Amino acid sequence: MSTPRFLSHDQCKQIAQEYRTPIYVYDEASLKQAAEEVLAFPAPYGLTGRYAMKACPNGAILTRFRDWGLHFDASSGHEVQRAVRSGVPAERISLSSQEFPDNITDLVNLGISVNACSLKQVEAFGEAFPGGKLGLRVNPGVGSGGTKKTNVGGPSSSFGIWYELLDQVEALVEKYSLQVFRIHSHIGSGSDPDVWVKAVDLTLAQVERFPNVTNVNLGGGFKVGRMPDEVSTDLQVVGAPVKKTFEAFAERTGRKLHMEIEPGTYLVANAGCLLASVQDKTSTGEEGHEFLKLDTGMTDILRPTLYAAQQPMTVVPLEEDPDREEQSVIVVGHCCESGDLLTPDPSDPGLLKERVLTRANIGDLFVIDGAGAYCAGMPAKNYNSFPEVPEVMVCESGEIALIRKRQTLDQVFQNEVPLS
Numbered sequence: 444m445s446t447p448r449f450l451s452h453d454q455c456k457q458i459a460q461e462y463r464t465p466i467y468v469y470d471e472a473s474l475k476q477a478a479e480e481v482l483a484f485p486a487p488y489g490l491t492g493r494y495a496m497k498a499c500p501n502g503a504i505l506t507r508f509r510d511w512g513l514h515f516d517a518s519s520g521h522e523v524q525r526a527v528r529s530g531v532p533a534e535r536i537s538l539s540s541q542e543f544p545d546n547i548t549d550l551v552n553l554g555i556s557v558n559a560c561s562l563k564q565v566e567a568f569g570e571a572f573p574g575g576k577l578g579l580r581v582n583p584g585v586g587s588g589g590t591k592k593t594n595v596g597g598p599s600s601s602f603g604i605w606y607e608l609l610d611q612v613e614a615l616v617e618k619y620s621l622q623v624f625r626i627h628s629h630i631g632s633g634s635d636p637d638v639w640v641k642a643v644d645l646t647l648a649q650v651e652r653f654p655n656v657t658n659v660n661l662g663g664g665f666k667v668g669r670m671p672d673e674v675s676t677d678l679q680v681v682g683a684p685v686k687k688t689f690e691a692f693a694e695r696t697g698r699k700l701h702m703e704i705e706p707g708t709y710l711v712a713n714a715g716c717l718l719a720s721v722q723d724k725t726s727t728g729e730e731g732h733e734f735l736k737l738d739t740g741m742t743d744i745l746r747p748t749l750y751a752a753q754q755p756m757t758v759v760p761l762e763e764d765p766d767r768e769e770q771s772v773i774v775v776g777h778c779c780e781s782g783d784l785l786t787p788d789p790s791d792p793g794l795l796k797e798r799v800l801t802r803a804n805i806g807d808l809f810v811i812d813g814a815g816a817y818c819a820g821m822p823a824k825n826y827n828s829f830p831e832v833p834e835v836m837v838c839e840s841g842e843i844a845l846i847r848k849r850q851t852l853d854q855v856f857q858n859e860v861p862l863s
């Protein structure tokens with residue numbers, strides 16, 4: 444019988460009793476181990492490890508990562524402010540955003556650094572801070588996305604400044620006397636060392652055009668295996684040839700570049716799960732399927748609907764019962780929406796794919812693992828007016844700490860204004 448990744452049977456029951464389901468649970472020990480691995484990435488001339496906070500932006504997670512030595516990548520001005528209010532020093536925050544914040548002057552004056560991600564952003568930064576220090580997010584022309592939807596480099600991606608536009612960037616840099624101190628490229632979720640080396644080569648070619656560049660940020664995108672048959676990136680294996688490339692660059696140019704990496708997924712994916720309950724079952728007969736209906740769904744976890752993402756799932760019988768047989772089922776969420784499917788076929792989020800699980804009774808607990816990244820922070824929140832779920836942390840001390848309360852129904856519509 445399979446077991447959840449980090450929760451024991453007793454912890455599942457204890458959390459469900461104290462806080463009810465559905466609820467997100469994070470494991471402090473797993474977070475810490477991932478942080479240590481990121482900070483050990485091979486870098487010959489110094490490393491800054493950043494946490495791409497959009498993966499899971501709860502302040503309790505941010506402050507733990509802060510205490511363990513990580514810096515932060517923010518994807519919007521709002522994320523910058525959220526991190527600062529959680530107690531992250533502004534000097535540790537770097538902004539790379541699709542939408543440039545209107546209050547960029549205030550944010551930069553707090554002490555954050557900025558990677559301009561478009562020509563317009565270079566111009567806007569130059570106007571606000573002539574002579575200022577700026578990073579550039581470049582699209583080097585390749586990508587390696589885990590799925591087509593998460594590919595963030597190459598000609599199909601709008602992220603960053605397309606490498607052929609750098610002439611225009613150079614003109615703006617001159618116009619505003621900017622100092623380009625960092626080149627940033629984030630090419631998407633991959634685990635192939637060859638693709639990484641190719642991306643690093645292309646990125647370093649851009650560095651040669653900017654003599655003031657001291658930092659190279661390689662982004663995130665280190666693939667994590669969530670399902671048992673998926674492999675995780677070995678940071679030491681991917682990093683070894685990257686380190687050599689930095690060393691060769693230094694030998695050739697005399698420039699010893701400080702390396703930055705900024706994973707989101709890698710730091711949190713397997714350190715979080717969604718603890719739910721089986722609230723109903725149905726069958727559609729001989730030609731159909733057996734369905735398990737959970738008390739959670741796309742309102743709390745959207746990756747299966749959005750990407751046909753595969754998440755490990757475990758039925759946790761209320762009383763331990765090692766003799767229960769298995770059953771092939773379709774797992775669905777609680778929304779009145781056919782897209783609220785938790786076991787999609789990996790090729791298409793709209794296709795059903797049966798999953799073999801321990802036979803479940805109504806009322807059993809149910810754990811969706813691999814749910815630390817892009818889950819609690821990226822839901823179809825409040826659809827069908829389901830309130831946002833709480834989050835707890837299983838601390839290294841064994842204590843289970845509430846880090847986000849369950850939303851109340853009033854909070855779901857508190858900003859509505861009735862028509863008179």
Ligand SMILES: *Cc1c(COP(=O)(O)O)cnc(C)c1O
Pocket residue numbers: 495497498516518539629631632662663664665705706707708709816
């Ligand atoms: C989202 C993002 C990351 C993190 O990506 P992962 O695939 O979660 O590692 C890093 N850098 C930037 C700029 C991002 O937008």
